[in-house]
Amino acid sequence: MKALALFLGGLAACWGMFAGCASAQVQAQAQPVDVLHWWTSTSERRAANQLSAYLGANGVQWRDAAIPGGGGMAAVKVLKSRVLMGDPPDVAQLIGTTLTEWADVGLVLPLNGVATRQRWAQNMFPTVMELVSYQGEVIAAPLGIHRINTILFNRRAFARAGLQPPKTWAEFELAARKLQTLGIKPLAWSDEPWQIATVFESVLLGEAGPALYRELIVQRKSSAWMDPRVERALNRLRWLRSINGDTPREQTWTDAARELLVGNVAMMIMGDWAKGELMAWGASPGKDFGCVVVPGTENMHLYSIDTLAMLVNSRHREATQEKVAELVSSLPAQMAYNRIKGSVPVHRDIDVSSLDSCARDSWDTFADPRSARVPSLAHRMAADESIKDAVAQILWRYVTDPRMEVADAQRRLAAVIRAPGAER
Known part of the structure; x- marks a missing residue:
């Protein structure tokens, strides 16, 4: 910042000469x-x-x-x-x-x-x-x-497995195991830092709830990052990366959406711009794919x-x-x-x-006035570019380096997400 x-x-200073542009007479022709x-x-x-x-x-x-x-x-x-x-x-x-x-x-x-x-x-x-x-x-x-806390799922894959879209993490884990027995990867994943951060903030919202999420992301209370609910979210993030069983790789979000479309994977946690991409390729939310919220985020809107x-x-x-x-x-x-x-x-x-x-x-x-509307960190709604990038890099390091302890990741996140003027 x-x-x-x-x-x-x-x-x-360079552009001071243009400060009066708004009051200058403009040309009549567009x-x-x-x-x-x-x-x-x-x-x-x-x-x-x-x-x-x-x-x-x-x-x-x-x-x-x-x-x-x-x-x-x-x-x-x-x-x-x-x-x-x-x-x-x-x-x-x-x-x-x-x-x-x-x-x-x-x-x-x-x-x-x-x-x-x-x-x-x-x-x-x-x-x-x-x-x-x-x-x-x-x-x-x-x-x-845009709504960030979205799971897009392949309807044919779920029908083949006899599954309903998951509403809880227990149902998500059950679905993942059943999909794996059919040779279908449960979740599209990319090790691009911004995509990891996108998944994490949705998981964090579900584990922490909107009040703690605001303390963490909006108010930037460093001490709140040591809360056990943050620990649960970080553990869940690592588990999500591991469920496909193969070595994760970096891929664009459009490549991940394409995997979902063709049925190579069954689910994708991504903002609903991925829905727009699927529709641009001819898919229909009523026939080919569906949307549910990330478990624990019912009646919450993580927005960009x-x-x-x-x-x-x-x-x-x-x-x-x-x-x-x-x-x-x-x-x-x-x-x-x-x-x-x-x-x-x-x-x-x-x-x-x-x-x-x-x-x-x-x-x-x-x-709905009863819903919780909370700003996305990963997509610049709640923090500046430097904080957003620092968080994404810490999360990338955490999920790709098994030697990093959860508590260490929490301390590192607390160090970079600080309210203006907060003591170090």
């Missing part, structure tokens, strides 16, 4: 916009194309700058480089805590006018508005809500929210940038985008009957 703040602080993002899988590409087509039909040309790489790490590096070179994109996929870091140094165009005209506060979920608001300013256009920020630059496209925000946050664009992406709209006033079964459960849970 400090390193990024220093980096962006330096950039702010201009194209450069959009930097990391939507590069089949479903993500189609979802981005849907937005591009919608903008094009409304007088805005989307100039695509897609940067491949799991979790957006490569895209963030390219974005920093472009800003440093004096060529920031007009629109960038910035999510979670990254938004406030860029807004802190004046590089994000405020969208208060758009939010007021479209009544975002009235039409969108409060959790979404909290995420895109900072120091009295609306700093991004929200697109969709897609957002687009409009960046201050020298091209004087503020009017077009505001138009982009208006268009992508409109209900028609939201419904079309999220249907492909696997996520659900940020609007509270949608027709839920138009959603598939997986999306309907996600939206209903997020909308």
Whole structure:
């Protein structure tokens, strides 16, 4: 966080001349916009194309700058480089805590006018508005809500084994054993650090519950990491890696989803963007696969929210940038985008009957005031880039090195996840 703040602080000086862009007279004719993002899988590409087509039909040309790489790490590096070179994109996929870091140094165009005209506060979920608001300013256009604590399962594999999708870890273990006797791998797995972190935070939420999860992830109470429930989550993580019996390897999440689709594996713990990918390949949640929550996380929504920020630059496209925000946050664009992406709209006033079964459960849970909505650590909702990466690396080391004791992993996690100003 400090390193990024220093980096962006330096950039702010370079870009101080553009601080008055928002008040400058803009050109009457709509201009194209450069959009930097990391939507590069089949479903993500189609979802981005849907937005591009919608903008094009409304007088805005989307100039695509897609940067491949799991979790957006490569895209963030390219974005920093472009800003440093004096060529920031007009629109960038910035999510979670990254938004406030860029807004802190004046590089994000405020969208208060758009939010007021479209009544975002009235039409969108409060959790979404909290995420895109900072120091009295609306700093991004929200697109969709992803649910992280999701198990996708192959319906044919479960039918062949005579199984129902697991609701508890005991049922999960029973299913794993039965699937193995049929020669089916129980769980898709990758040793990519961000994917390990994605699995862990879902398991942690189930073992710890939302109150302790918030202490650990949101409030960053170091002492809480020594709780026995964290120990159980770490033990469960190691067990999940081991259940296939072979030597785990790194693979992309799309490769893991493909294994699920063809039936080589029966289950996958991943955000519901994997559902979008399966659907892009022609699979149906009603026929080919299904979705259930990770055991212990019923009535909980571990979320990640897609957002687009409009960046201050020298091209004087503020009017077009505001138009982009208006268009992508409109209900028609939201419904079309999220249907492909696997996520659900940020609007509270949608027709839920138009959603598939997986999306309907996600939206209903997020909308229910009795549910627990908790931010993802692995996907930048609850911590900055440096903390997220440090946690992922510790978890990777823990699951790949059997010599590391659980208590050691807990102490290491406690050391990197600290509240600002906490004593060491």
